[in-house]
Amino acid sequence: FAAAVVKKGEEPPEMEERSVDPSRPMIALTFDDGPSASVTGRILDSLEQNGGRATFFVVGSRVQANAASILRAYQLGCEIGNHTYGHKYISKIGADGIRSELGTTNQLVASVTGVSPVLMRPPGGFYDQASLGTVGELGMSAIMWSIDTRDWQHRNAQKTIDTVLSQVKDGDIILMHDIYGTSADAAVYLIPELTRRGYQL
């Protein structure tokens, strides 16, 4: 009987084991605007090979067509976050708009993973006090970043790699986008390199 009980603080049995040693450096890789089968897949391959995890802030309108990628990410222990249904700026759409954009996406993700996201990232990085209040009323937290690779703009893998490696420090949250091949190129270099440098992903 006791073996069937998941103790407080333990992962449910279907999850891969994951743990973070708080005495060692750690960083969070975050990917917005996806998923896309090929790009997200390459990033997941590298995370799996290196024992890392990342957070994917998915766009709701892409969830159903990319359900397999989301399920695989979730089963690898990655966090699935919400990036609104239609990549809407939450400071522009009012409380009802935010509830609709986030709620629809949460339902779509939950239909794939069984778990409703609790983290969201504001598209464009735009927010204000009112929109953050609505996010909070939904029981969600808005997550920003500390290193912006601007990978979506220059689409240059080496520039993304250099931006990260020249700035990275313990506790950073790195922003990338898993819809560009050049971002996957950068990620599959960065994931083993950051791991080699002692960062827990």
Ligand code: ZN
């Ligand atoms: Zn975005």
